[in-house]
Amino acid sequence: MKSFHCQVCGQLIFFENAQCLRCLNTLGYLPELEVMSALEGTGNGLWRAIAQEAGAGLYKSCRNSLDWHACNWMLPANSDFEYCLSCRLNKTIPDLSEPANLDYWRKLEQGKRRLIYSLMRLGLPVVAKRQEDDDGLAFEFLRTVDVPMLDEDEPPVMTGHKNGMITVNVTEADDLERERIRLHLNEMYRSVLGHFRHESGHYYWQRLISNSPQLSQFRALFGDETQDYQTALKSYYKQGPVSRWQSSFISAYASSHPWEDWAESWAHYLTIVDALETASHFGVVVSIERSHNLFPPVDSYRTASFDEMLNQWLPLTYAVNSINRSAGHHDLYPFVLPPPAVAKLQFVHQVIKAAAGQ
Numbered sequence: 383m384k385s386f387h388c389q390v391c392g393q394l395i396f397f398e399n400a401q402c403l404r405c406l407n408t409l410g411y412l413p414e415l416e417v418m419s420a421l422e423g424t425g426n427g428l429w430r431a432i433a434q435e436a437g438a439g440l441y442k443s444c445r446n447s448l449d450w451h452a453c454n455w456m457l458p459a460n461s462d463f464e465y466c467l468s469c470r471l472n473k474t475i476p477d478l479s480e481p482a483n484l485d486y487w488r489k490l491e492q493g494k495r496r497l498i499y500s501l502m503r504l505g506l507p508v509v510a511k512r513q514e515d516d517d518g519l520a521f522e523f524l525r526t527v528d529v530p531m532l533d534e535d536e537p538p539v540m541t542g543h544k545n546g547m548i549t550v551n552v553t554e555a556d557d558l559e560r561e562r563i564r565l566h567l568n569e570m571y572r573s574v575l576g577h578f579r580h581e582s583g584h585y586y587w588q589r590l591i592s593n594s595p596q597l598s599q600f601r602a603l604f605g606d607e608t609q610d611y612q613t614a615l616k617s618y619y620k621q622g623p624v625s626r627w628q629s630s631f632i633s634a635y636a637s638s639h640p641w642e643d644w645a646e647s648w649a650h651y652l653t654i655v656d657a658l659e660t661a662s663h664f665g666v667v668v669s670i671e672r673s674h675n676l677f678p679p680v681d682s683y684r685t686a687s688f689d690e691m692l693n694q695w696l697p698l699t700y701a702v703n704s705i706n707r708s709a710g711h712h713d714l715y716p717f718v719l720p721p722p723a724v725a726k727l728q729f730v731h732q733v734i735k736a737a738a739g740q
Contacts, residue, residue: 583648
């Protein structure tokens with residue numbers, strides 16, 4: 383994630399901000415320009431963007447900002463749409479008459495917007511399913527109580543992906559419930575943003591790998607995805623991960639099926655790319671060598687070399703984990719990357735670069 387500053391007063395601002403906390407100016411994100419801009423009201427619900435990149439263009443707020451204060455993305459004033467690029471991907475939002483659903487939904491939207499930011503920065507196709515039914519992307523945020531026809535004997539709403547539709551259980555935005563599930567499943571890491579990154583991996587496997595020339599290379603690295611998926615997952619949850627999974631996989635869950643191995647690797651790659659950009663924009667460069675030789679900062683979203691990213695990523699993780707331990711917390715990055723996992727991340731890198739025409 384880039385760092386942003388208010389164009390009026392110079393204050394550091396963050397991706398989720400809708401107002402500068404120093405000068406109180408209204409802020410909005412301009413997705414086509416990848417910039418946060420201070421805004422100047424012009425009447426009739428329109429705003430003039432102060433950011434130089436916008437050329438003093440006129441914008442309007444997303445409908446979810448006007449109705450629910452749930453979005454800070456802007457649309458060009460002449461757009462035919464009421465909702466921003468991110469919110470147009472929504473098929474279903476939770477029942478906002480239910481207690482706590484509004485707060486949960488806002489947290490989910492924050493995670494989704496960070497995902498869409500990354501996908502756009504990488505140059506990947508982001509098209510709403512309502513525009514391209516076969517290849518498009520859509521989201522539905524559900525709770526069991528939001529599904530009136532759900533029988534008591536039916537399983538609860540499951541987070542997952544099917545044919546471009548990403549479903550997220552709203553309770554994943556409940557910190558206590560998400561932590562309970564994480565501990566129950568013995569997971570090292572579980573977050574709202576992590577869910578979005580993982581499920582988007584399933585979507586892009588279907589769009590970029592399935593029936594493509596890269597399928598044979600995928601199978602050489604990840605295995606044969608034609609093995610029965612449901613049987614593989616049942617075996618994983620009943621018997622646990624394969625033995626010595628740490629030597630080949632990025633996580634225990636990645637060992638359950640080649641599709642999950644890909645999705646975990648994809649999510650991990652997005653984490654690396656975004657965290658490296660954040661570190662770079664804050665001037666954080668780490669060396670673990672006694673000579674303190676530093677690798678030059680890398681544009682993680684644009685570099686052609688995954689090795690350059692890895693050379694900066696590993697020292698950064700050692701540093702942030704050490705800082706967390708010094709503060710009495712668990713590792714911020716509780717993963718080890720064995721050589722086969724690194725090869726899979728390299729493949730993800732190649733697939734994304736090819737899809738973006740880089």
